[in-house]
Amino acid sequence: MAIEPELKGYLEGIRYRLRLNPAAEKEIVRELYTHIEDRAQELKEAGLSQAEATKSATERFGRPEAIATEIYQVHSKGNWRAALLAAMPHLLIALLFALYLWHNSSWVVAVLISMLAISAYGWRHGRPSWFHTWLGYALVPIFIATLLSLYALGRALFYLLAGSGPETNLWILLAIFAYLPLSLWLLVSSITGVIRRDWLYGSLMALPLPAVACWLFALYRDGSLFESSEQYLQDQAPWVALSFFALAIGAATFIRLKQRLFKGGMLLTAEFLILIIVACADPSLLSSPVLVVAGLLLVTFLFSPALLEHKIKHGERDVWIDAGLGRWSEGGQVG
Amino acid sequence: MRYDRELLKGSTDSLLLSLINRQPMYGYQIIKELERRSKGYFTFREGTLYPALHRLEKKGLVIGKWERLASGQERRYYNITEKGKHALKEKVTEWRGFSKAVNSIMLPESP
Numbered sequence: 001m002a003i004e005p006e007l008k009g010y011l012e013g014i015r016y017r018l019r020l021n022p023a024a025e026k027e028i029v030r031e032l033y034t035h036i037e038d039r040a041q042e043l044k045e046a047g048l049s050q051a052e053a054t055k056s057a058t059e060r061f062g063r064p065e066a067i068a069t070e071i072y073q074v075h076s077k078g079n080w081r082a083a084l085l086a087a088m089p090h091l092l093i094a095l096l097f098a099l100y101l102w103h104n105s106s107w108v109v110a111v112l113i114s115m116l117a118i119s120a121y122g123w124r125h126g127r128p129s130w131f132h133t134w135l136g137y138a139l140v141p142i143f144i145a146t147l148l149s150l151y152a153l154g155r156a157l158f159y160l161l162a163g164s165g166p167e168t169n170l171w172i173l174l175a176i177f178a179y180l181p182l183s184l185w186l187l188v189s190s191i192t193g194v195i196r197r198d199w200l201y202g203s204l205m206a207l208p209l210p211a212v213a214c215w216l217f218a219l220y221r222d223g224s225l226f227e228s229s230e231q232y233l234q235d236q237a238p239w240v241a242l243s244f245f246a247l248a249i250g251a252a253t254f255i256r257l258k259q260r261l262f263k264g265g266m267l268l269t270a271e272f273l274i275l276i277i278v279a280c281a282d283p284s285l286l287s288s289p290v291l292v293v294a295g296l297l298l299v300t301f302l303f304s305p306a307l308l309e310h311k312i313k314h315g316e317r318d319v320w321i322d323a324g325l326g327r328w329s330e331g332g333q334v335g
Numbered sequence: 336m337r338y339d340r341e342l343l344k345g346s347t348d349s350l351l352l353s354l355i356n357r358q359p360m361y362g363y364q365i366i367k368e369l370e371r372r373s374k375g376y377f378t379f380r381e382g383t384l385y386p387a388l389h390r391l392e393k394k395g396l397v398i399g400k401w402e403r404l405a406s407g408q409e410r411r412y413y414n415i416t417e418k419g420k421h422a423l424k425e426k427v428t429e430w431r432g433f434s435k436a437v438n439s440i441m442l443p444e445s446p
Contacts (some may be wrong), residue, residue, distance in 0.1 A: 031362065031399075031411045032385060038363040039381070062382035072388035074393060 004051065007036065010058045014065060014312065015070035015139030019198035020075050021126050022230035036061055066325060076263075078129050079256035086255045089115055089137045090208065090248035098241035101232060112141060129201070133251050136205035139190060140212070146183045149176045195309045203267050204254055210271050210298050211243050214278045239281035247274040264303075271298045343377065347387050348396075349430060350377075352423040355397055360390065361410035362365065388413060396422050 011029050018025050020307065036057045043053035046192070078086070092111050119138035122131025153176050156168040195202040220231055250270025257263045271325040275294055349432045354360060354368055362384055369377050393395045396419035415423070 028385070028389075032382070033379065034361070034408070034410055035363045035366075035385075037408075060381050062380045067382035067385070070383065074386050074389045204441060 004054050005060065006051075007033075007054050010036075010064060013064035014068045014071075017065060018072055018075075019200075020072070023126060023130075030161070032061070038080065058297055061075075072260075074256045076129075076260075077258040082128065082130045083255040085254040086133045086204075087120075087252040088250035089134050090244045090251055093137070093208070094241045094248060095308065096241075097233075097237045100234070100237055102233065102237070107214065119178075120223070127194075127197070129255055132201045132205045133207070135190065136208055139187060139205075142183050142186060142210070146180065146187065149180050149183070152176060153180070162174045195305050196312050197308035199305035200260060200263055200267075201304050202308070203264070204251065206249055206301070206305070206320035207251065207267060207270065210245070210301060211247060211274045214274055215240060215243070216281055218278060219247070236281050239277055239312075243274050246270055246277060268299065269303055271302060346430075349423070350385075350390060351387060351391060351424040352396060352419055352426065355413050355415045356420065356423055359412040359414045361412050363410075365413075391419070394422075395419075 011033055012079065014032060015029050018028060020028070036054070038055040039057035039060060043056050044050060048056065092114070096102045096107060096111060114273075115137045117133050119131060119135040122128060122134060127233050153173070156173060159166065191202065191205075194205055215236075218236070247270055250266055250273070254263050254266045257266060272295065275291065275298065279291065350369065351365065354372075354381055357413055360368065364380075365388075366379055366381055366384060369379065386395065388399070392399055397413045397414055399413050401409050402412045403409050429444070
């Protein structure tokens with residue numbers, strides 16, 4: 001039996017707001033669908049037409065927004081284990097600086113590999129809420145390598161057009177051509193995959209980027225981005241550790257909160273804490289106009305995934321319903 | 336008869352556990368059973384049943400499982416767990432004490 005467009009729209013209205021992992025969303029919407037199906041059947045047997053029965057059944061069921069919000073709040077609050085796991089990558093970075101291990105390449109590589117491995121594990125195991133903080137860090141080296149590849153490519157192109165400059169190694173160019181599509185695909189599919197589920201996870205994932213940007217800005221202002229950055233970081237290591245510790249607390253609290261408003265507020269608080277910590281570390285660094293601009297940029301950056309989510313989710317409705325509801329209405333199982 | 340919905344809200348978990356304790360049930364069946372046993376007194380907004388059921392499941396008091404009906408359709412049945420039985424026992428004791436105390440004040444002439 002075909003599902004009526006009104007019922008499809010109603011269930012999609014719930015699914016859109018659930019913001020859980022896709023498997024959980026399907027399971028929940030399928031359960032709600034069976035309830036409405038039973039009620040509509042009963043009303044039809046009482047003499048109502050198919051359309052009237054469905055309309056009445058959905059009205060009795062309640063507003064999609066309210067139902068989805070209540071279900072979201074049941075599932076959105078993670079346990080303490082999930083909170084600790086979400087805080088862990090920030091704590092690892094904090095420890096690298098607190099114990100002055102950040103210039104020891106073995107430790108840095110070990111942390112990096114653990115982040116990549118745990119992100120891959122989380123992606124393959126239902127993308128639990130805690131995995132987003134690991135994914136954020138795992139994407140940073142890929143992102144930086146992509147930027148460097150683009151820079152090298154641009155430079156080679158410039159020399160080629162100018163007809164002068166150092167000769168470019170063909171093998172390096174070939175490696176860049178092989179790497180760029182792969183890295184761009186990985187970055188875009190990871191980011192859109194996360195934001196498609198819930199833009200708040202996109203913001204959680206991006207949480208360390210403003211911290212990294214703040215400290216890079218600090219190094220740049222010092223005029224020592226490449227010259228004496230080691231000494232600067234050595235001096236500021238306790239503050240850097242403190243800033244990542246603040247992120248760890250922010251991420252753990254985010255996982256433990258139920259309501260979206262508070263979750264968003266927590267991310268914002270963590271980012272402003274970073275600004276305050278950087279300002280305390282080097283008071284001359286952040287004059288008040290810079291502080292205001294940095295604050296505005298942080299807010300824009302943190303909530304930009306919300307705009308992307310709307311764009312990404314738009315137009316997905318029919319594909320999702322055909323893949324799920326269509327099969328359930330025929331009594332089939334959802335894999 | 337009208338009643339304050341907050342009163343029902345506070346007792347939802349106990350009511351659901353009591354019903355599921357008698358036999359495994361799916362959502363629509365629970366709604367019908369609540370209406371039948373309360374003789375139409377309790378009328379849930381049906382969609383709000385599921386957050387309550389999922390909350391119980393998250394606490395480990397019930398467990399949901401898809402089962403096939405004779406008609407070939409599938410429904411998600413909720414079964415009570417040992418932890419749920421224990422919680423229900425406590426809730427029943429709590430309710431007995433609470434209702435007795437409220438009755439003794441609000442209905443002092445009742446036996």
